[in-house]
Amino acid sequence: KIWHALNPEEEAVFKEIAALYMQSRPNVQVVFENKAPDLQTAVLAAISTGEKFDLFIWAHDWIGLMVEAGVLKSVDNDVADVLPKFAASIPQYKGRVYGLPFTAETVALICNKKMVTEPPKTFADLTKIMQQYHKPPQSYGIAYIVNPYFVSAWIHGAGGYYFDDKTEKQGLTDPRSIAGFEFFKKNIMPYVGPNPTDYNTQVSLFLSGQTPCMVNGPWSIGAVKKAGIDFFVAPLPPVDSTYTPKPYGGLKMFYTTIYASKEAIDFMKWFTTDPQAAKILVQKLGYVPVIKDVEIQDPVVQGFYEAIKNFYLMPVSPKMQPVWGAVDIVIQNAIVSDQKTITQAVQDAAKDLCARGLC
Missing domain, CATH: 3.40.190.10 (Periplasmic binding protein-like II)
Known part of the structure; x- marks a missing residue:
């Protein structure tokens, strides 16, 4: 279960990429739930009522707030094997990782x-x-x-x-x-x-x-x-x-909640580092990728990809x-x-x- 506030165009593409993942893993169900316009309130409320969901999607600058509110669990060990694949720095709070990014903006x-x-x-x-x-x-x-x-x-x-x-x-x-x-x-x-x-x-x-x-x-x-x-x-x-x-630059990322299952963490790792998934995000949404191994045909995306090499991560x-x-x-x-x-x-x-x- 993934909570988000994506626009309809983005949500359609995310579902399309998730469908690719599920094709080869018939026992995994990836469900997206739209919590716009106030995702933050929804997430914080769910933690106090005990409503369970695995991941949510937002810009990286909520990490500090969400860790302090008891929403997130760190996944340092779970994601250590994929960290070298990223071209951008991974957001951390007090030295711990709480999710992975799929696009950057600056x-x-x-x-x-x-x-x-x-x-x-x-x-x-x-x-x-x-x-x-x-x-x-x-x-x-x-x-x-x-x-x-x-x-x-x-x-x-x-x-x-x-x-x-x-x-x-x-x-x-x-x-x-x-x-x-x-x-x-x-x-x-x-x-x-x-x-x-x-x-x-x-x-x-x-x-x-x-x-x-x-x-x-x-x-x-x-x-x-x-x-x-x-x-x-x-x-x-x-x-x-x-x-x-x-x-300043921002990363959009999956955050791992205290309820995140191993299946959800595996899906997040695949979605954020798979070259095919990155290619779809570039082509259909013009997202600027954050992994090293990606083909970019679009000169606009390439221009921003060059710009993120100099960006300064927004504080968390x-x-x-x-x-x-x-x-x-x-x-x-x-x-x-x-x-x-x-x-x-x-x-x-x-x-x-x-x-x-x-x-």
Whole structure:
């Protein structure tokens, strides 16, 4: 029994892959149950009422919360034999594994081929492109959603961090984090179009041909294709040999509950590492694979596959939650406006986090 909140298109493909598995194992029944729109509440409620299910599917950043709530069991020994097959790092909480991923997401550079013929190799190349097309209000240098998730690439690339999952401490006041915020403000922010914090505004600027490129994830590709844009996807380009942008990334995964049977764990291992299953997910859903041995024909998926090699896994500790809000305030006060300097903004934001024991 697998609980999920997949969309109908995804659910159909998952069932198709499960059917392949069951063909050769007639005694195994794989059942998917849709618990949208609030999977988290359903999972937590089931644990208190004793309703049993083996696995559930969600992004990896629930691990800390779910372990602390007594929902999950670790499967380190059960999955040790398949771990070498993965190209992406496997999410862990306090050194233990609680499930396996089947796809990754992060942001990359998506460019309109009419304006940009080939991926910029360096940040200097990207700067030239942004300068060339920045002619407000007709056009802008780049479509960029200025929020903590999207901006994280430049903080991590500079060697900084919002939050350290191991120590469970904030890193906003680290000089390298400040340098990352400064870099973004000085070198990207001047070229971003109006309403920088609004997702839909930024995407529509790109879709209407008013920016040469946008920074976005695989979830946005459907809209780009629908708009009939000829485009490519490439990793965010390095600033120099020591500064490669490392955006936050997420993994979608199977979580193993305290009730997970051996059959369910075997199915999870097969689904996440079988090259044929990975190929179906790439072809039918455009999922970015996380295993090493996979053929990718689709250049869009290939672009994101290259981007996940530089990604920074989103924290799994439940203590990360207030940090998102703190970074948001830094962005509001010091990046999209000049109410404070960046140093002042991060120091103010850190005060609140320190009061919560995160310093």
